[in-house]
Structure formats: C-alpha cells, structure tokens
Amino acid sequence: MNESPQEKRQRALARMEEVYSMPFGDGEGEFWRYTADHLFADVWSRPGLSDRDRRLMLIGLLTATAGHDVLTIQVPAALASGDLDAETLREMVVFLAHYAGWPAAARLNSIVETEIAKAGKGSRDG
Incomplete structure (x- = not known):
C-alpha cells in the first residue's frame, strides 16, 4: 500500500476505534x-486472524x-464490539485458571464480572 x-x-x-469501540484522538511521541x-x-490490520x-x-x-491494565481495556472492548460475550468471557476465566493460575484468573474474573455488570450483558447463571 502506497500511502502517506x-x-x-x-x-x-x-482501526483503533474499531478495535476498542470508542473514539481515539491522535497522540504524540514515539x-x-x-x-x-x-x-x-x-x-491489527493483517489478514489471517x-x-x-x-x-x-x-x-x-x-x-x-x-x-491487568490492558485487560481493563480489552475486556470492555470485547464486550462492546461483540467479539466476546459474557458466557465466553466467563468460560475463559475457568479455562485460564488452570493454565495461568488461580490468582491470575481471579483478577481476570473481577474485571470480567465488573465489565459485564457495567454493560448489562449477561445474568449470572453459575
């Protein structure tokens, strides 16, 4: 692509706005x-995934x-974009607990449940 x-x-x-489901202004610095x-x-614009x-x-x-800091950006963005729903995020917590460790999954669970509640995107069904 030959672009300025x-x-x-x-x-x-x-693309940032698309990925994060929120507006981005331009920034400065390297x-x-x-x-x-x-x-x-x-x-993020490559084909294949x-x-x-x-x-x-x-x-x-x-x-x-x-x-943790980037999870607090990615989890709500995943919900807002529809890429991941409440059920999928909750399943990720259970799965990752066994591979990443219980404390790491507990931190993710806290973010997931907070963001699901904020978004009103899923009742707790066990």
Whole structure:
C-alpha cells in the first residue's frame, strides 16, 4: 500500500476505534507512533486472524503475564464490539485458571464480572 504518513495515521486511528469501540484522538511521541502506525495500522490490520481470534489470544496472554491494565481495556472492548460475550468471557476465566493460575484468573474474573455488570450483558447463571 502506497500511502502517506497522514493517511496511514488516519487508517490506524480508524482501526483503533474499531478495535476498542470508542473514539481515539491522535497522540504524540514515539510510543504513540509505534502503537498507532505499527500495531494498529499494520499488525491489527493483517489478514489471517479475526478480531475475535486476536482478543482470545491477547486476553489469555495478558492474564498469564499480569497485564491487568490492558485487560481493563480489552475486556470492555470485547464486550462492546461483540467479539466476546459474557458466557465466553466467563468460560475463559475457568479455562485460564488452570493454565495461568488461580490468582491470575481471579483478577481476570473481577474485571470480567465488573465489565459485564457495567454493560448489562449477561445474568449470572453459575
């Protein structure tokens, strides 16, 4: 794709908004440039994996590596986008408890239940 840096940034910001289901303004600095122009314009835009696939992997990885801060972004985004529903997120907690450890899954469970309640997206059925 032969696009200007400005066009790439606009594509990156549009992809970020799509992934996170919320508006993003432009940022500054090298970290922001790599986040927008590489991670979202390139990596999150590659063919081969759906956004749901990416979220499943990312939430698993973040749970296993204590990425609490990013889980608080990814879990509500997954619910808002419809990539993952309440039932799927709750199943992920049970599954990840056995592979990532109970304390890590307990932290994920707290985020999941908080975000499900905020979104009003699922009753607790055991």
